[in-house]
Amino acid sequence: MSDQLIHILVIDDDEDDFFLVTELLHDISPGQYVLEWAxxxxxxxAALEKNIYDVFLVDYRLGANTGIDILYRIQQMPSQPPVIMLTGKGDYNIDREAMLAGAYDYLVKGEITADLLERSIRYALDEYNHRRSIEESEKKYYGIFEKAHDLIILADGDKKIIDANPAALKTLQYSQEEILTLHLGNLFLSQEQGDHFLNNIDHNNPTNTREYEFKTADNKKLVVLINAVTLDETEQILLCVIQDITEKKREEQEKQHQEKFVITGRIARVIAHEVRNPLTNILLAVSQFKEEEIVSTSEDTLLFTDIIERNCTRINQLITELLHSTRMIELHMAPHGINELIEKALLLSQDRLQLNGITLKKNLVSPDIMVNTDEEKVVIAFLNIIINAIEAMTPGKGILTITTTKSQDKAKLLISDNGVGIAEDKLARLFDPFYTNKAKGTGLGLTSTQNILLNHKGTIHIDSETGKGTVFTIALPVI
Incomplete structure (x- = not known):
């Protein structure tokens, strides 16, 4: 036992029993215990309310009441100190009732010895401290589980979800009841990825060495990293700690787009310089050649010189367009509402929408969100995306959805279509100059759009699925 005094309250209507307990404890551990009698x-x-006692020795018979009533009162106390039940004779039913009510031990008065009493008190205190330690650990880890920003999911041996923390429920858009009906494999965007993850677990392979794609309850894609460990080998409880890196990946993509855009601009300027000089010389030479009398009378020669001139002019125009779409542009900034800007772009596309039988759905935030923009250029950027969406949809069946929201210090515009979608291997090239799937397109529309938005310190991101449609997400700084 420690040197710290142990305060004991004896609740017993027989004073002789109190004196007996006092003497027994004094004999075996003098000065170790401080006893009081109720x-x-x-x-x-009334004594319970003092909350100063380490152990209670409670007689089962207390007039009209019993020691079980005391146990129930102690269970309502925050600390719930240990109780040892005392009775005049051994009774299995009383013993069982006392233990079910929370007693730590049960002693028959006529059989109590100093050793037995001291051991019962010591074991009760040890058990109490052990329980408190477990409770504190549970509170600590439950707090981590509840407050963690990462998604935490528990699954059983069959990989069925048995619990999920608030962050997981919020991010995945499930209620507690809904997520408990799911299997871990249901969280993955593709069955192939789900099978890969579950096979790694079954073979004890690392699960955080590659990215996975989850789907939320509303079918949004999340990019995640998962670390899975077995908490309980016996019950096969699996702990999955999931890091949502969707936004991080998006920021990396946007940074790559910006770096790529800067490099493209440099290359465009070099090409313009290196190609325009020879083009000018070719055009001058052709012009001089055509002035010769022998050339001017030959139809074949005139045909070929015209072809040379026409194609040189075309090359020159393409270089000019490339420079315009990749260079820093002069902006005339003024406050405008994001809803106001998209409405003007929709007005310019009204004829195309009607001609193609496109259904327009608008979910515009209220009040409007003010952004600092060059109105003319941003409307052109929005219009480019709207036209791309219209051309991607089947006439008469297309649905164009325009959504505006505010996210922290950004005004967000989502332009969604239900068109043919874009293959994943083509998404990364959409903003490349001269990349197009259109027969008559130059491939500079989206390059120019990206240029306008980057000059406004904005971003543009594309999510697409083949056969289901595309979502362009534009973010601009709020004033």
Whole structure:
């Protein structure tokens, strides 16, 4: 036992029993215990409120009440100190009732010895401290589980979800009841990825060495990293800690787009310089050649010189367009509402929408969000995306959805279509100059759009699925 004094309250209507307990403890551990006596149930209840006792020795018979009533009162206390039940004779039913009510031990008065009493108190205190330690650990880890920003999911041996923390429920857009009906494999965007992850677990392979794609309850894609460990080998409880890196990946993509755009601009300027000089010389030479009398009378020669001139002019125009779409542009900035800008772009596309039988759905935030923009250029950028969406949809069946929201310090515009979608291997090239799937397109529309938005310190991101449609997400700084 430690040197710290142990305070004991004896709740017993027989004073002789109190003296007996006092003597027994004094004999075996003098000076270790401080005992007080409550001779009635009422005084015992009043003494509980002091909350100063380490152990309670409670007689089963307390007049009209019993020691079980005291146990129930102690269970309502925050600390719930240990209780040892005392009775005049051994009774299995009383023993069982006392233990079910929370007693730590049960002693028959006529059989109590100093060793037995001291051991019972010591074991009760050890058990109490052990329980408190477990409770503190549970509170600590439950707090981590509840407050963690990462998604935490528990699954059983069959990989069925048995619990999920608030961050997981919020991010995945499930209620507690809904997520408990799911299997871990249901969280993955593709069955192939789900099978890969579950096979790694079954073979004890690392699960955080590659990215996976989850789908939320509303079918949005999340990019995640998962670390899975077995918490309980016996019950096969699996702990999955999931890091949502969707936004991080998006930021990396946007940074790559910006770097790529800067490099493209440099290359465009070099090409313009290196190609325009020879083109000018070719055009001058052709012009001089055509002035010769022998050339001017030959139809074949005139045909070929015209071809040379026409194609040189075309090359020159393409270089000019490339420079315009990749260079820093002069902006005339003024405050405008994001809703106001998209409405103007929609007005310019009204004829195309009607001609193609496109259904327009608008979910515009209220009040409007003010952004600092060059109105003319941003409307052109929005219009380019709207036209791309219209051309991607089947006439008469297309649905164009325009959504504006505010996210922290950004005004967000989502332009969604239900068109043919874009293959994943083509997404990364959409903003490349001269890349197009259109028969008559130059491939500079989206390059120019990206240029306008980057000059406004904005971003543009594309999510697409073949056969289901595309979502362009534009973000501009809020004033």
């Amino acid at each position: 001779p009635t149930f009422q005084k015992g209840v």
